[in-house]
Amino acid sequence: MERLQKVMAKAGVASRRKSEELITAGRVKVNGKVVTELGSKVDPSQDQIEVDGKRIQEENLVYILLNKPQGYVTTADDPHGRRTVLDLIKVKQRVYPVGRLDYDTEGLLLLTNDGDVTYALTHPSHQITKKYIATVEGVPNQGNLKALERGIKLADGWTAPAKVEVVVDFNDKAILSLEIHEGRKHQVKRMCKAVGHPVQELKRIKMGPLELDDDLKLGEYRYLRKNEVKQLRDIAQKVKGNE
Numbered sequence: 001m002e003r004l005q006k007v008m009a010k011a012g013v014a015s016r017r018k019s020e021e022l023i024t025a026g027r028v029k030v031n032g033k034v035v036t037e038l039g040s041k042v043d044p045s046q047d048q049i050e051v052d053g054k055r056i057q058e059e060n061l062v063y064i065l066l067n068k069p070q071g072y073v074t075t076a077d078d079p080h081g082r083r084t085v086l087d088l089i090k091v092k093q094r095v096y097p098v099g100r101l102d103y104d105t106e107g108l109l110l111l112t113n114d115g116d117v118t119y120a121l122t123h124p125s126h127q128i129t130k131k132y133i134a135t136v137e138g139v140p141n142q143g144n145l146k147a148l149e150r151g152i153k154l155a156d157g158w159t160a161p162a163k164v165e166v167v168v169d170f171n172d173k174a175i176l177s178l179e180i181h182e183g184r185k186h187q188v189k190r191m192c193k194a195v196g197h198p199v200q201e202l203k204r205i206k207m208g209p210l211e212l213d214d215d216l217k218l219g220e221y222r223y224l225r226k227n228e229v230k231q232l233r234d235i236a237q238k239v240k241g242n243e
């Protein structure tokens with residue numbers, strides 16, 4: 001535990017003296033509560049500290065966009081000993097995948113140690129848009145496409161409206177793009193199977209404001225750009241404001 005003003009100064013908010021002024025002026029919150037006492041101690045790795053509503057970052061927040069290859073699980077540990085996406089990431093901070101992709105699904109996966117962003121992007125009540133490219137068996141007809149768009153009944157209920165297009169028609173198979181707003185387990189695979197067109201290959205190319213770059217190879221990752229982080233933080237802030 002450390003004194004609040006010391007943690008603030010270390011995080012670069014202001015000098016220690018100026019930080020004390022901010023505290024006594026009631027501009028600093030710890031875990032959502034205004035703290036005005038100068039003797040207060042905090043644990044910077046646990047406590048959430050905000051100055052004028054903006055969170056200070058003691059530990060470096062990192063945001064990584066990975067082009068996940070097939071053959072990796074998106075959980076931190078796998079009971080079957082399979083490789084995890086964390087095996088591909090070499091950063092000193094401990095990061096976590098935001099949401100999941102199946103073992104055999106490729107594409108955009110965000111990893112971060114920012115709990116607010118993870119929460120905002122994965123909570124079922126404010127799911128963001130995700131775009132997938134799926135290679136499916138056969139070519140869905142207009143009726144199937146409409147059904148996928150309107151919503152179909154899966155074992156766990158109706159799917160929300162989606163946007164679905166045939167990108168390439170190969171006669172015996174097709175490449176579809178699907179934009180969905182939910183994140184149920186195996187959702188795209190289950191949707192396509194339900195209309196008689198099982199998925200052969202699946203790749204995620206968009207999630208909220210993030211897009212997979214063409215030049216990011218499978219298994220490679222990059223740090224998010226400043227404007228991308230800002231957009232994610234704005235989403236997290238909005239979610240917080242609504243709760």
Ligand code: URA
Pocket residue numbers: 100101102103105185186187188189190202
């Ligand atoms: N839908 C699926 O079926 N699998 C994924 O990995 C992601 C979405």
